[in-house]
Amino acid sequence: MQLPNEVEALIVGAGPIGIACAISARRRGIEPLLIDAGPLAHSIVRYPVGMTFFTTPERLEIGDHPLTCSGAKATREEALKYYRGVVRTEGLAFRTGVGLTDISRVDGQLVASVSTSHGAATIRAGRIVLATGYFDHANRLEVPGESLPHVSHWFVEPHTLAGLDVVVVGGKNSAVESALQAWRAGARVTLVHRGETLGSSVKYWLRPDLENRIRAGEIGARFGATVTAITPEAVEIVHAGGPESLPADRVFPLIGYHPDFALLERIGIALEPGTGRAVVDPDTLESSVPGVHLAGSVATGRKISEVFIENGRLDGEKIFGDARSRAQAEARYASSLRPKGE
Numbered sequence: 001m002q003l004p005n006e007v008e009a010l011i012v013g014a015g016p017i018g019i020a021c022a023i024s025a026r027r028r029g030i031e032p033l034l035i036d037a038g039p040l041a042h043s044i045v046r047y048p049v050g051m052t053f054f055t056t057p058e059r060l061e062i063g064d065h066p067l068t069c070s071g072a073k074a075t076r077e078e079a080l081k082y083y084r085g086v087v088r089t090e091g092l093a094f095r096t097g098v099g100l101t102d103i104s105r106v107d108g109q110l111v112a113s114v115s116t117s118h119g120a121a122t123i124r125a126g127r128i129v130l131a132t133g134y135f136d137h138a139n140r141l142e143v144p145g146e147s148l149p150h151v152s153h154w155f156v157e158p159h160t161l162a163g164l165d166v167v168v169v170g171g172k173n174s175a176v177e178s179a180l181q182a183w184r185a186g187a188r189v190t191l192v193h194r195g196e197t198l199g200s201s202v203k204y205w206l207r208p209d210l211e212n213r214i215r216a217g218e219i220g221a222r223f224g225a226t227v228t229a230i231t232p233e234a235v236e237i238v239h240a241g242g243p244e245s246l247p248a249d250r251v252f253p254l255i256g257y258h259p260d261f262a263l264l265e266r267i268g269i270a271l272e273p274g275t276g277r278a279v280v281d282p283d284t285l286e287s288s289v290p291g292v293h294l295a296g297s298v299a300t301g302r303k304i305s306e307v308f309i310e311n312g313r314l315d316g317e318k319i320f321g322d323a324r325s326r327a328q329a330e331a332r333y334a335s336s337l338r339p340k341g342e
């Protein structure tokens with residue numbers, strides 16, 4: 001589908017926060033265009049199939065639309081349906097498969113350069129909101145063999161792993177959940193973690209599950225272990241007991257993600273040294289590039305665990321609203337979180 005030459009507001013990234021920003025703009029009479037390099041809610045698409053959110057459903061809601069789910073917490077599939085439904089109900093204009101590659105200024109106006117399957121294009125925009133998250137850019141082990149085809153930094157579909165030797169690297173939620181899912185799908189799984197114990201933020205229902213599987217010898221575990229290389233057949237590690245070679249048909253280094261620092265720097269957005277956190281006006285989330293705002297998890301630099309859907313979903317109100325509308329939205333969300341009768 002043809003892209004417009006010019007829009008009032010361009011929202012880059014159609015994750016939960018980008019969608020919420022588009023709603024905030026539209027409710028103020030500003031017609032936004034949402035673009036995403038992948039499909040709608042691409043990050044959630046790449047969660048493990050069937051994954052349950054840690055956050056309770058009302059904290060994942062945007063635009064005052066209720067998220068109903070069959071259990072106490074929403075699954076990946078329920079969240080995908082929900083955000084898709086919100087986009088439809090709000091009548092938001094969106095284009096998928098359109099990736100932002102740069103932003104320049106021509107005759108005083110912002111111009112976004114984008115890539116699509118039909119080639120490169122430009123879109124002039126009154127304002128641009130970057131809500132590009134961090135999930136496209138995986139932290140790497142930086143060891144030989146990490147780019148081999150059987151190595152993936154995203155874990156989506158466990159079924160394909162039945163009967164295979166699988167090594168998962170990491171000690172937080174993604175690694176723990178993936179190790180359990182791969183084992184339940186019939187893989188022989190070893191978890192390799194450089195720490196001596198699992199991360200403290202591991203979901204309370206996953207931790208005992210994994211620990212019991214390790215105790216029963218059903219899932220292998222190597223703590224205090226460092227990966228030194230990946231070969232087509234094995235993962236080479238070193239731990240207190242010396243070097244070890246773990247057979248591996250599939251390898252999942254799941255050791256975190258980071259925003260697209262190269263894109264932010266290309267655009268000219270000032271980042272704090274060390275943390276990589278974008279320098280923004282706290283009231284409007286405008287970056288050091290006038291007219292370019294940052295919303296959601298893209299602004300957090302390397303501290304990706306600081307922004308969730310829950311605390312990023314009002315960013316659109318900061319960008320397109322005013323202090324009063326922000327306060328109203330905060331109060332509305334706060335009351336929706338209180339049990340009825342209080």
Ligand SMILES: Cc1cc2nc3c(=O)[nH]c(=O)nc-3n(C[C@H](O)[C@H](O)[C@H](O)COP(=O)(O)OP(=O)(O)OC[C@H]3O[C@@H](n4cnc5c(N)ncnc54)[C@H](O)[C@@H]3O)c2cc1C
Binds near residue numbers: 012015051052
């Ligand atoms: C496995 C897992 C479980 C999680 N569980 C929870 C939870 O329980 N509760 C919670 O609140 N949070 C959870 N999170 C974190 C949550 O996913 C993020 O906080 C949330 O997705 C951030 O929303 P966002 O809109 O800022 O970014 P994202 O959802 O990451 O959306 C960014 C979008 O931008 C697009 N994009 C990136 N670069 C470009 C570009 N150059 N051009 C165009 N589009 C681009 C991407 O394709 C993507 O669709 C979890 C994360 C993971 C990985």
